[in-house]
Amino acid sequence: LLQVAIVGGGPIGSRVAFKLAEYGYKTAVFEKRNNIGQKPCCTGIISQECVEKFSIPKSVILKTFNSASIFSPSGEYLRVFKTNPQAHILNRSAFDCELASQAQKKGVEYYLNSKIENLEILKDKVVLSAVINSENCKIETQYAVIAAGFCSPLVKQIGLGGINYVVAGAQVEVEIKDKLPEVEVYFDQSVAPGFFSWLVPISDNRCLAGLMTRQSPGKHLRNWLSVLESKNRIKKGNIRIRYGGIPLKTLSKTYSDRLLVVGDAAGQVKPTTGGGIYFGLLCADIAVDTLHKCIVNNASSARDLSIYEKLWSNKLSHELKVEYLTRRFYEKISNKQIEGIFRQVKKSGLVESMMEDGNLSFDWHGDLLLTGLRSSVTSGITKLLKSPFNKP
Numbered sequence: 150l151l152q153v154a155i156v157g158g159g160p161i162g163s164r165v166a167f168k169l170a171e172y173g174y175k176t177a178v179f180e181k182r183n184n185i186g187q188k189p190c191c192t193g194i195i196s197q198e199c200v201e202k203f204s205i206p207k208s209v210i211l212k213t214f215n216s217a218s219i220f221s222p223s224g225e226y227l228r229v230f231k232t233n234p235q236a237h238i239l240n241r242s243a244f245d246c247e248l249a250s251q252a253q254k255k256g257v258e259y260y261l262n263s264k265i266e267n268l269e270i271l272k273d274k275v276v277l278s279a280v281i282n283s284e285n286c287k288i289e290t291q292y293a294v295i296a297a298g299f300c301s302p303l304v305k306q307i308g309l310g311g312i313n314y315v316v317a318g319a320q321v322e323v324e325i326k327d328k329l330p331e332v333e334v335y336f337d338q339s340v341a342p343g344f345f346s347w348l349v350p351i352s353d354n355r356c357l358a359g360l361m362t363r364q365s366p367g368k369h370l371r372n373w374l375s376v377l378e379s380k381n382r383i384k385k386g387n388i389r390i391r392y393g394g395i396p397l398k399t400l401s402k403t404y405s406d407r408l409l410v411v412g413d414a415a416g417q418v419k420p421t422t423g424g425g426i427y428f429g430l431l432c433a434d435i436a437v438d439t440l441h442k443c444i445v446n447n448a449s450s451a452r453d454l455s456i457y458e459k460l461w462s463n464k465l466s467h468e469l470k471v472e473y474l475t476r477r478f479y480e481k482i483s484n485k486q487i488e489g490i491f492r493q494v495k496k497s498g499l500v501e502s503m504m505e506d507g508n509l510s511f512d513w514h515g516d517l518l519l520t521g522l523r524s525s526v527t528s529g530i531t532k533l534l535k536s537p538f539n540k541p
């Protein structure tokens with residue numbers, strides 16, 4: 150009988166596995182793909198805070214930045230700049246492999262080509278129905294963790310509901326004409342309706358071009374790539390668009406008897422950017438602390454495990470709420486209104502002053518958003534934004 154079975158060998162599943170193995174628990178990871186690190190679509194941007202907190206080795210980092218440019222539809226831009234490193238671009242595949250290898254070194258067993266199809270929670274154990282190398286089998290475990298990524302059907306199947314506020318991401322790797330010195334983010338409702346697009350350099354002559362949007366992300370990305378080609382920003386070539394789903398809201402319940410849900414499967418993702426690595430890793434550690442306490446006290450009821458949700462909510466809920474509201478707000482505004490916001494923010498010097506007093510954080514920008522709304526900028530923005538909310 151396993152002590153903890155983890156469904157999903159992405160970064161969050163591997164972090165949970167590693168920490169549990171550090172405590173000495175008999176842990177196994179079940180991954181449906183043939184290999185670790187096969188995530189089809191991720192830009193891999195994480196903060197300096199994340200790198201430091203989780204001791205992420207340089208070997209899995211492609212590039213490091215201390216600045217980014219944010220563009221309005223007409224090409225106005227705001228430059229966010231700090232003297233020390235702010236963001237890192239991961240080699241996502243190498244990152245997943247590194248976390249899995251750290252867990253394996255601590256004794257975690259990895260079962261690849263192993264899809265968990267069903268979970269049955271019994272009084273004294275959880276039984277996983279799996280297809281391992283095309284063979285049906287049952288795995289028994291004391292506790293289970295679902296870290297199976299975006300909208301895992303297992304979550305619904307055990308009665309924890311689903312996430313209904315999601316977005317699709319589409320991304321390609323392309324060759325650039327001139328060296329791209331920093332990350333570029335574009336806000337333009339005609340390019341990425343409701344969301345944004347990005348150019349992220351990964352080497353001297355290549356970058357990731359991608360966008361998030363709810364409808365037809367592939368079509369929108371192809372249109373944007375044609376514009377970038379016509380502006381001589383990128384070279385024409387064969388492209389392979391990769392797609393991925395992103396949850397923008399958390400599950401309403403992330404625990405059950407003998408079970409926790411972590412990472413994208415729980416919707417522990419930043420609603421402003423769609424980044425899920427850092428918050429997922431933070432929640433992974435909270436999940437492990439909860440499981441450790443439960444194992445030591447021989448506790449396994451949903452009530453015992455509910456402390457996990459209390460703890461991660463304490464840490465993230467303010468940030469997630471403000472970001473969620475900002476996201477809903479942004480979805481409603483027009484390009485003209487985006488231009489207005491850019492003008493107001495530039496005029497107010499808000500970004501510069503927040504950079505100077507150190508309040509501008511890559512991961513925790515809820516307070517910046519609140520300050521922005523409360524500051525003198527607010528009156529201008531509110532006036533500008535009156536129309537979309539007044540529509541019948």
Ligand SMILES: Cc1cc2nc3c(=O)[nH]c(=O)nc-3n(C[C@H](O)[C@H](O)[C@H](O)COP(=O)(O)OP(=O)(O)OC[C@H]3O[C@@H](n4cnc5c(N)ncnc54)[C@H](O)[C@@H]3O)c2cc1C
Pocket residue numbers: 156157158159160161162179180181182188190191192193194195263264265266296297298299301303317318319320359392393394395411412413414418423424425426427429
């Ligand atoms: C276009 C795009 C860009 C992104 N860019 C960023 C970014 O720049 N920064 C950032 O922080 N985040 C980014 N993200 C989000 C990030 O990719 C996720 O938050 C992160 O991968 C979550 O990790 P996870 O381990 O929870 O899930 P995943 O990485 O999805 O891993 C889940 C694993 O579970 C496996 N699995 C699923 N079901 C089963 C099953 N039934 N049995 C066994 N195994 C199963 C899957 O094969 C997968 O390996 C981006 C996402 C997209 C789509």
